[in-house]
Amino acid sequence: xxxxxxxxxxxxxxxxxxxxxxxxxxxxxxxxxxxxxxxxxxxxxxxxxxxxxxxxxxxxxxxxxxxxxxxxxxxxxxxxxxxxxxxxxxxxxxxxxxxxxxxxxxxxxxxxxxxxxxxxxxxxxxxxxxxxxxxxxxxxxxxxxxxxxxxxxxxxxxxxxxxxxxxxxxxxxxxxxxxxxxxxxxxxxxxxxxxxxxxxxxxxxxxxxxxxxxxxxxxxxxxxxxxxxxxxxxxxxxxxxxxxxxxxxxxxxxxxxxxxxxxxxxxxxxxxxxxxxxxxxxxxxxxxxxxxxxxxxxxxxxxxxxxxxxxxxxxxxxxxxxxxxxxxxxxxxxxxxxxxxxxxxxxxxxxxxxxxxxxxxxxxxxxxxxxxxxxxxxxxxxxxxxxxxxxxxxxxxxxxxxxxxxxxxxxxxxxxxxxxxx
RNA sequence: GAGCCUGUAGCUCAACGGCAGAGCGCCACACUGUGGAUGUGGAUGUUGUGGGUUCGAAACCCAUCAGGCUCCCCA
Numbered sequence: 001x002x003x004x005x006x007x008x009x010x011x012x013x014x015x016x017x018x019x020x021x022x023x024x025x026x027x028x029x030x031x032x033x034x035x036x037x038x039x040x041x042x043x044x045x046x047x048x049x050x051x052x053x054x055x056x057x058x059x060x061x062x063x064x065x066x067x068x069x070x071x072x073x074x075x076x077x078x079x080x081x082x083x084x085x086x087x088x089x090x091x092x093x094x095x096x097x098x099x100x101x102x103x104x105x106x107x108x109x110x111x112x113x114x115x116x117x118x119x120x121x122x123x124x125x126x127x128x129x130x131x132x133x134x135x136x137x138x139x140x141x142x143x144x145x146x147x148x149x150x151x152x153x154x155x156x157x158x159x160x161x162x163x164x165x166x167x168x169x170x171x172x173x174x175x176x177x178x179x180x181x182x183x184x185x186x187x188x189x190x191x192x193x194x195x196x197x198x199x200x201x202x203x204x205x206x207x208x209x210x211x212x213x214x215x216x217x218x219x220x221x222x223x224x225x226x227x228x229x230x231x232x233x234x235x236x237x238x239x240x241x242x243x244x245x246x247x248x249x250x251x252x253x254x255x256x257x258x259x260x261x262x263x264x265x266x267x268x269x270x271x272x273x274x275x276x277x278x279x280x281x282x283x284x285x286x287x288x289x290x291x292x293x294x295x296x297x298x299x300x301x302x303x304x305x306x307x308x309x310x311x312x313x314x315x316x317x318x319x320x321x322x323x324x325x326x327x328x329x330x331x332x333x334x335x336x337x338x339x340x341x342x343x344x345x346x347x348x349x350x351x352x353x354x355x356x357x358x359x360x361x362x363x364x365x366x367x368x369x370x371x372x373x374x375x376x377x378x379x380x381x382x383x384x385x386x387x388x389x390x391x392x393x394x395x396x397x398x399x400x401x402x403x404x405x406x407x408x409x410x411x412x413x414x415x416x417x418x419x420x421x422x
Numbered sequence: 423g424a425g426c427c428u429g430u431a432g433c434u435c436a437a438c439g440g441c442a443g444a445g446c447g448c449c450a451c452a453c454u455g456u457g458g459a460u461g462u463g464g465a466u467g468u469u470g471u472g473g474g475u476u477c478g479a480a481a482c483c484c485a486u487c488a489g490g491c492u493c494c495c496c497a
Contacts, residue, residue: 399457
């Protein structure tokens with residue numbers, strides 16, 4: 001190789017093998033979404049930067065967006081998330097859309113951050129949202145959609161769990177501890193960081209934020225109380241609904257789940273792979289209120305979550321849950337014996353395709369062993385050969401590569417023979 | 423944006439100042455009408471890139487690019 005232009009940092013190159021995994025995820029995402037009646041939709045990949053200025057965090061807009069000037073001088077950005085586009089599109093047709101609205105989407109997003117395990121600058125994200133219903137039962141349905149996906153890719157409750165909390169519950173607990181409402185944000189980040197810090201430095205950090213030592217003790221007790229949900233009507237209803245939906249075994253209450261995004265107002269949840277080799281959420285979401293008001297719509301409550309393809313892709317590969325890669329979409333190879341019989345093979349290939357089979361014809365008359373090796377490497381199931389002896393009688397040799405058996409049959413019968421093998 | 427670690431054959435890695443190697447993969451042949459297995463032989467590198475130190479650099483130093491792990495943020 002000579003001088004190579006490297007791909008842009010953090011972007012993804014999908015060779016057929018990776019493409020197969022991406023499509024596998026896409027298929028599972030689609031069936032989980034559609035099983036609950038969600039409609040597929042999408043938004044522009046490029047948006048005006050102002051769209052995000054309204055509601056996304058400052059970090060996301062100023063530091064993590066791919067922003068540039070278009071030829072007309074306007075500032076545009078590659079979308080870093082979908083929710084603002086959702087809010088705008090729903091607000092624009094609020095009067096004509098049918099509510100409750102259930103939408104899902106799977107597409108590319110970009111965030112300008114340091115690539116590392118589980119995080120790239122370009123990624124695919126599954127978004128699922130329900131708008132127009134404000135109830136714990138609706139929250140439970142969204143979690144069930146996520147769990148349906150986890151289950152469909154073969155993740156057991158031992159391997160992946162959804163951790164749930166409730167912002168309102170935590171706010172009232174913070175109030176009870178005498179933590180002022182304006183400190184809630186600080187305390188949220190404090191809770192978020194607990195898992196990542198040494199206990200001593202975490203406590204020091206807490207006191208730095210102006211938490212009193214008695215509040216700190218209360219906070220520690222709160223974060224260790226895994227029965228706290230039993231005090232909260234919303235969470236009681238949520239878990240009852242999860243039970244009814246058949247996904248309860250995948251969900252557990254955890255007071256340590258806060259989530260950074262400011263717009264969450266009620267239920268919040270995050271899914272993790274339990275071995276913890278990757279300390280990143282598989283998906284995360286929650287209930288949000290009034291997202292539409294900022295883009296000119298009427299107040300409307302919603303619940304949704306998002307899943308990136310990178311973390312789940314790594315997990316599926318590490319746990320051996322990614323499907324075996326099938327190099328060739330064609331399971332049948334027709335060899336080319338020599339120059340004279342070349343077009344006979346082409347004819348047979350065409351005939352087999354008409355019969356509904358995916359068929360590759362070797363593109364040149366090279367030695368047969370080479371063609372068979374090719375078929376083997378491409379994991380094809382059947383090789384069909386027309387040599388001089390077969391051609392004379394209008395026949396073809398059909399070899400089953402899994403057991404090595406070969407039969408010689410009339411060309412007209414080849415398709416049926418192959419159907420039996422596959 | 424900050425700190426630390428790593429870049430050697432297609433892949434995984436060794437050599438750690440003194441001739442750049444192994445395993446797997448690849449190619450050829452045994453097998454000129456048939457894949458996987460086995461055997462025999464073969465090819466492969468400006469040691470990420472650019473400078474510097476040295477008699478001598480894959481190794482040491484600087485820069486740069488890429489990747490990884492933290493912090494930050496988050497899907």
